[in-house]
Amino acid sequence: MKEFLQLMRRFVSPYKKYIGWAILLNILSAVFNVFSFTFLIPILSILFKTEGADKVYHYMEWGSGDLAEVAKNNFYYYISQMIVDNGPTVALIFLGLFLMIMTLFKTGCYFASSAVMIPLRTGVVRDIRIMVYAKVMRLPMSFFSEERKGDIIARMSGDVGEVENSITSSLDMLMKSPIMIILYFATLVVTSWQLTLFTIVVLPGMGWLMGVVGRKLKRQSLEAQSKWSDTMSQLEETLGGLRIIKAFIAEDKMINRFTKCSNELRDATNRVAIRQAMAHPMSEFLGTILIVAVLWFGGTLILGQNATIDAPTFIFYMVILYSVINPLKDFAKAGYNIPKGLASMERVDKILKAENKIKEIPNPKPLKGLNDRIEFKDISFSYDGKREVLKHVNLTVPKGKTIALVGQSGSGKSTLVDLLPRYHDVQEGDITIDGTSIRDVRIADLRSLIGNVNQEAILFNDTFFNNIAFGVENATMEQVIEAAKIANAHDFIMEKPEGYNMNIGDRGGKLSGGQRQRISIARAILKNPPILILDEATSALDTESERLVQEALERLMKTRTTIAIAHRLSTIKNADEICVLYEGEIVERGKHEDLIELNGYYKRLHDMQQL
Template identity: 80%
Template sequence: MKEFFQLMKRFVSPYKRYIGWAVFLNLLSAIFNIFSFTLLIPILQILFKMDNKVYEFIPWDAAVGLKEIAINNFYYYVTNLIIENGPSLTLFYLGLFLAFMTMLKTSCYFASSAVMIPLRTGVVRDIRILVYSKVMSLPLGFFSEERKGDIMARMSGDVGEVENSITSSLDMLIKNPILILMYFGTLVVTSWQLTLFTLIVLPAMGWIMGTVGKKLKRQSLEAQAKWSDTMSQLEETLGGLRIIKAFVAEKKMTDRFTKCSNEFRDAINKVAMRQALAHPMSELLGTILIVMVLWFGGSLILSQNSPIDAPAFIFYMVILYSVINPLKDFAKAGYNIPKGLASMERVDKILKAENKILEPIHPKPLNELKEQIEFKEVSFSYDNNREVLKKVNLTIPKGKTVALVGQSGSGKSTLVDLLPRYHDVQEGCVTIDSVDIKDVRIGDLRGLIGNVNQEAILFNDTFFNNIAFGVEHATMEQVIEAAKIANAHDFIMEKEDGYNTNIGDRGSKLSGGQRQRISIARAILKNPPILILDEATSALDTESERLVQEALERLMKTRTTIAIAHRLSTIKNADEICVVYEGEIVERGKHEELLALDGYYKKLNDMQSL
């Protein structure tokens, strides 16, 4: 329960007023419930003509116990009603009063549940927003180690499980302690001997319930892990349908998904079986408790000097049975909460993930590029494995274009990713105008940089919203101008709805060249002083490449550009070409100078010429 209360402390604080109302309404519900049950005693006595005693009114300030005065005066009024109206009509009045008290009780019960609904839905919404915000803030390195399907499962299935098990149990955990305390107080007042016997028997039954529920959290963790595997399979399938069909691998993928689904089913069966055990076990234990109290109470009544009469004993049993329902709910919460805590543990792997890309405490201003970008003695490795970059030094003056070439895995993309701080350097530093980028707000740094990647990353939205992405208050005229510069305006206007046409999931309704030109238009509209081109034309056909290259040349004018290229023809005119080999810059210079060196660049050029 410690974990549960820590969770509540984290997420329930903004909703304290709802808990206050819930406590107040549940308290009223319990009071009305006890008063309605109290009426059973005079009803039974009237029905069975068990009480022939004559009662006289006792003043409330008399030197007698409050309990004795209350019972005496209550019976005084009831006997007067019987004398004036007869037993039958009195019984009818008592029945009406019982119905009225029950109406008040159920109204308070409904209100107490209704007032908790905004809390339950609010907590779940807050957790989802927190997870999404955390996902947005985490560095790219985190997602190279996590599966997208697993993250999706945590945001959907696990957060839903938190709602189903924890927040739904919160209502029980507020209501039930109030009911149990009120009922037990009534039991003690009615017969302390019977209550003492009940308290001796009850802990043993609670221990049995706790023992049965211990394994549930571990089993729930296993089940949620299998659910993540299932979601990952689905995500991979949807992303790779073209390859699956091309290699006629539908059966293989279906078998793989079936195996994963069966494992999830087996895991969830274990959890469901243990949960299904909660109700019958609590029912059995409750009945055993009632039987034992019935035997003990019957023994007291049958003795000569019984401290309790038959109607009071029946009232006691009714209240005791009423206690069992809240205790059953506690047992149910004891099963549900561990399942939800298991899901919350998985969600916390995201919420508590360490973000090593930290904002500076006292950031330095950086609003433009005035002089140069500089990489000084930069070294980097992923998770302390083999060094990807080794003591790299590179200076990029303002307005110049520097191209990075080399084999796949040589470290080109990693070097470029250090500039917007997708990763942080481990040795050396990266500076802009002699200011270390670690001393600048991340938002200010990335605001200076525009990206055009090999894979055009677009969103399931309109042309307008994709081009204006990240640029606030962009006008239609600005978007059209950017599209014209990017050679995108003509094919956009061929669509029925023009700039308001939806382009599909990841731009699926467009060709590769069209997607790339939209991403270039997006970069043009942002108008950044620094531009990163990551193999922006490598996946295009000749015609598309020509159109995209024209758009890129317009985009690169007056900008400081870092271009990663495999096709050397696209970077012949760069101010400097750096050849990266196994994490080091082994050659640098202009195209003709590098050819004259007759080194690694010359080999790359000859291979592409062939």
């Protein structure tokens, strides 16, 4: 319950007005319900000639005695007069009509209390989804290297959906049930405190049984949601690797793997569903035990020599007690559903409460552009805290110059350039722009200065225009076309039936590898940043396209500060400085000709590519 209350404080606060209306309407619904049942006693006592039917009632002035006694007496008086004046049949019709009106008011308030909670339920779920998505957008890249994408998708879809189905759908019951239980129990106390005391003694044992089952349900729900994440992860991996799966004729292997995972999910879900299905039968059985126990105890009170309750009042008491059973069952059902939802919320909180180590200082310095140089000062970095990926790297990138990074895979080239836009934070040393540490400026200002073209062209399921204009506010068609021309993309775009308005498919699936890369380059060109990071920018292009794009990039790089990662040494021959990385250290640096003459590691790389 503590976890649930904390959840309510976190997400329900903006919707307090809905809770207020729901409480008021539920109180009215319960009052109308109790008031309609009070007709049972006079109907049984007077209409059907039970004990006390011959008693003559006289009108009492309001305020002449105890309010409850006066109200009861006058109620009986009016019904007696109705029977005398109109006869039992007409009186029964009037009482029935009055009961219908009370029921209409009760059900109307009941419906309104449910309807007023719908905006709260849907609003809470929407807020959680937005918060998770916003958190994912702001988490550092290191978080996603440790988490599976399928697991994150499962938490945003399955787990948030489970919160909606289990917790927010239970809010309605949690609002209604306690109000009805309190009002009904108050009525029971007024009717017979002895019977109510007996009932209260019996109830805690039943509540304890419910709690035992509910606690086990949460543990099983965590297991089931974990299996759901595994299933989603396998699906995501399959969709991303279909080409390789088919190439290696591994369809049956993947199907068997997915079948095994699905069977485990089914078994875990079965255990949760079976325990959840136990809620209604168990509460029904326990409710019947309660009714039987009260019937026995009430019978002893009526049949005893000093009866404290008469038969009509006892029947009224039983009706009210039976009315308590339904809200108690709803309360028990919510008690079963909520642990399942809390298990899902616990998984969602692993994202919401994940620490973002990339933080801004309270009063960051302004950063408008690059005026002088970028400096990497004694940089050391490791991903796991054990093996260093970069070791005491020192590098100066003057404004307008092109610095190339070369070396074998895993030497730290991509890691080094990822530190500049603060995808990761350096652990030792510092990176400065014009003498200002990048940790002392706004991240948005820093990244607005940098344009990226990566080895893998990352595109979106959108049009050519929107992919090229991505991140550039109010870009015009003329600007997009100019950027596409520079990137050698305009011609093949215009060959498409819809031109720049054509959707390129998921991750640009309708395009070739070279076309995707040229769209990615056009996007960086349109952003027009002072700093360019080219991570194997031409690796996916054919020979002719590579030549054209390389020329365009070289024209663009003349007025930009560029850090280029390259495996094809032919693409960086004209760089102002080439830095050779080996196992996280810069082992050679200089121009292409100088490094060839040095006859070192760079020369060996060059000779291997020549061969």
